[in-house]
Amino acid sequence: MHSLLEALVVYTLVVLCAAYCLWIFLPAGLKQRAARALLARSGRLQASRILQALAQQPAAGCASGCSGCGSDAPASGQAARVHPVRWARKPGPPPG
Numbered sequence: 001m002h003s004l005l006e007a008l009v010v011y012t013l014v015v016l017c018a019a020y021c022l023w024i025f026l027p028a029g030l031k032q033r034a035a036r037a038l039l040a041r042s043g044r045l046q047a048s049r050i051l052q053a054l055a056q057q058p059a060a061g062c063a064s065g066c067s068g069c070g071s072d073a074p075a076s077g078q079a080a081r082v083h084p085v086r087w088a089r090k091p092g093p094p095p096g
Helices: 002-025 028-041 049-056
Strands: none
Touching: 028 049
16 A cells, blocks of 8 residues: 555656646747636636736747747847857966
8 A cells, every 4th residue: 555655646746747847848829828728717727826927928929938039139030148158278288
């Protein structure tokens, strides 16, 4: 009986972790549609501020969910800020 309960707890944690990973990598447009569907189906979820905010969020142009495309981003699709990469030489062995 103890091993059955232990297995149930482990399987529940694995399913919850898999659902969380799926939600994280889901595009913003699909998250918005899922939130709207959940709000339409359940009266209890109507009180969830997170779902309501997600359902009302305007989807980004690409619907990727990265939150990188704001009004300050250039129209060319490039990143808003470019950080130069500076290469430094590794100190080599001492001469001699």
